[in-house]
Amino acid sequence: MKEIMAVIRMNMVNQTKKALSDNGVDAFFAREATGRGKGLVSRDILEGAEKGHEEAVALLGDKGRLYPKRVLTVVVPDEQVDTVVKTIMKVNITGKPGDGKIFVMPVLDSVRVRTGESGDASIA
Numbered sequence: 001m002k003e004i005m006a007v008i009r010m011n012m013v014n015q016t017k018k019a020l021s022d023n024g025v026d027a028f029f030a031r032e033a034t035g036r037g038k039g040l041v042s043r044d045i046l047e048g049a050e051k052g053h054e055e056a057v058a059l060l061g062d063k064g065r066l067y068p069k070r071v072l073t074v075v076v077p078d079e080q081v082d083t084v085v086k087t088i089m090k091v092n093i094t095g096k097p098g099d100g101k102i103f104v105m106p107v108l109d110s111v112r113v114r115t116g117e118s119g120d121a122s123i124a
Contacts, residue, residue, distance in 0.1 A: 001107040001120060002081045006072045006088045007035065008100040013070050019091045020074070023083055027123070028074040034066040037097060067098065075107055077120045 008016060013030065020028065048056025076084055085102055092100050112122040 001075060001077055001110065001123065003105045003107050004072075004074045004076065004081065004084050004088075005103045005105070006074075006092075006100060007033065007069050007102075008072065008088070008092050009098060010068050010070055012092050012100075013072075016072065016088060016091045019087050020084065023087050025074060025076065025080070025084055025087075028072055031071045031073075033069045033071045035069055036067055037101075069100070075110060075123050077123070 006016075010032075017028075017030075020026070044056075046056075072088070074084055081104060085104065088102055109118055110122045111118045115122075
């Protein structure tokens with residue numbers, strides 16, 4: 001069992017949700033988030049801006065801004081991981097910075113509270 005966490009653009013949520021559903025994945029979580037990639041921003045400039053140095057803030061401009069994102073979390077059996085990752089990528093890839101990030105992490109177990117089922121049965 002794996003947890004797939006995808007950070008995507010806000011405007012791509014509906015298309016991603018539909019694509020996942022079309023591929024048999026209807027259960028997932030979505031959270032609002034803000035963030036940014038590492039881009040081309042110098043750590044020294046970021047630290048200076050955080051300390052309030054006007055020169056650093058001016059150099060930083062819009063690059064230090066946090067952008068609204070969505071974090072989708074899906075837990076699937078191991079055999080579905082490739083399908084889910086490829087589906088998310090297919091919908092969200094534009095080739096431009098900010099397309100997002102996908103993380104795949106192991107899940108040791110899960111339990112359906114209502115029935116007590118565990119493992120893959122709890123997410124089926």
